[in-house]
Amino acid sequence: MAETSPTDLKTTPLFGRHQAIGGRMVPFGGYCLPVQYPPGIMAEHKWTREQAGLFDVSHMGPSFLVLNNPSGDAEADHAAISAIIEPLICGDIAGLKPGQVRYTLLLNEAGGIIDDLMVARSPKFAGSLYVVVNAGTKEGDFARIAAAAGDRAKLTRADDGALLALQGPEAVGVLASLMPGVVELGFMQYGPYQCQGQTVIVSRSGYTGEDGFELLCPAPFATTLWDALLADPRVKPIGLGARDSLRLEAGLPLYGHDLDETVSPIEADLGFAVSKRRRDAADFLGATRILAERENRPSRIRVGLIVDGAPAREGAEILDASGNAIGVVTSGSFAPSLGKAIALGFVPPAYAAPGTKLQVSVRNRAQPAEVVPTPFVPHRYFRKAS
Numbered sequence: 001m002a003e004t005s006p007t008d009l010k011t012t013p014l015f016g017r018h019q020a021i022g023g024r025m026v027p028f029g030g031y032c033l034p035v036q037y038p039p040g041i042m043a044e045h046k047w048t049r050e051q052a053g054l055f056d057v058s059h060m061g062p063s064f065l066v067l068n069n070p071s072g073d074a075e076a077d078h079a080a081i082s083a084i085i086e087p088l089i090c091g092d093i094a095g096l097k098p099g100q101v102r103y104t105l106l107l108n109e110a111g112g113i114i115d116d117l118m119v120a121r122s123p124k125f126a127g128s129l130y131v132v133v134n135a136g137t138k139e140g141d142f143a144r145i146a147a148a149a150g151d152r153a154k155l156t157r158a159d160d161g162a163l164l165a166l167q168g169p170e171a172v173g174v175l176a177s178l179m180p181g182v183v184e185l186g187f188m189q190y191g192p193y194q195c196q197g198q199t200v201i202v203s204r205s206g207y208t209g210e211d212g213f214e215l216l217c218p219a220p221f222a223t224t225l226w227d228a229l230l231a232d233p234r235v236k237p238i239g240l241g242a243r244d245s246l247r248l249e250a251g252l253p254l255y256g257h258d259l260d261e262t263v264s265p266i267e268a269d270l271g272f273a274v275s276k277r278r279r280d281a282a283d284f285l286g287a288t289r290i291l292a293e294r295e296n297r298p299s300r301i302r303v304g305l306i307v308d309g310a311p312a313r314e315g316a317e318i319l320d321a322s323g324n325a326i327g328v329v330t331s332g333s334f335a336p337s338l339g340k341a342i343a344l345g346f347v348p349p350a351y352a353a354p355g356t357k358l359q360v361s362v363r364n365r366a367q368p369a370e371v372v373p374t375p376f377v378p379h380r381y382f383r384k385a386s
Contacts, residue, residue, distance in 0.1 A: 024037075030059070050169070062157075063131045086283075090107060095277065099191050100188065102188070113268065116270075162226075171213060178195050188204065253330075253344065258331055300327065307332070307340070316329040326348060330346065
């Protein structure tokens, strides 16, 4: 998104805190956000992998979708609210347990991805879903969901508050000192917790591949929560630059780069997000294309690449061993945890097997590359024993 001037940008409730500690502010998704702090992206990246990094992600789109006339029967009300959102996405929302979060995809009629999002079933209120969409697409996403809800449910936006992400191996210890109950959460679970008399919505999830949490709180409480977390020596503030290098090492796609309305879930290597019940029913937008691609392979597949030499950035051509262009890089950077360049991109299935030797064009020079499994760095999510 191109902003015409800094005055057009929105700010988060933590804008003043970022300025006070030397955050380098840049336009992102219509907001003015810190890309890095004085220690720099490399140091921030490594700190998050080793300790706990604190991110301001208040530009995202949290919201609540709630039935207007719940019956009082918890399962019936959950079925009713699920029936409203499921036609827009490919995930099994009806099958969620209370407090469970699901990653899913908002689709167009051609099976392309409009957005990737989180949908969660409330652990306390029947007929209520917690929905978090991406910043750059949230106006359109919210409009779609509200239109689907009609007079059956109300979509209440919560992006006027603050959304923080605390990520890294020390995150659980840090957050438990403020909200002890969060230790009971497993990966992709959420619930409301009390902190200094305020309700904070906490989900054990994130965008770094590390164990961690996302915290939604009212705007007036944002600086208090931010300061309380940073008071712990295990926590340092982290900007958008390290957030991007962390998610890339984790093999996680970025909407608008690795995903867009032309890319299907199968092409994006996100077939897991098309839930089995929905596949069996073929009751989602673009089902004909998506199920055919799942059965017969698509024309292109998102892969991970290790690149020799300089990083191959978005838009760089992917070449076969003979130098013929076969695909394009959609995300690429130096991986601090690995000490080498990595990338995500699309290639035909014949070139997608791990170990395939390819090349990438960087400044009109071909550099060796190899297809590797993702994530590049193993995920360290905390999964509770079933």
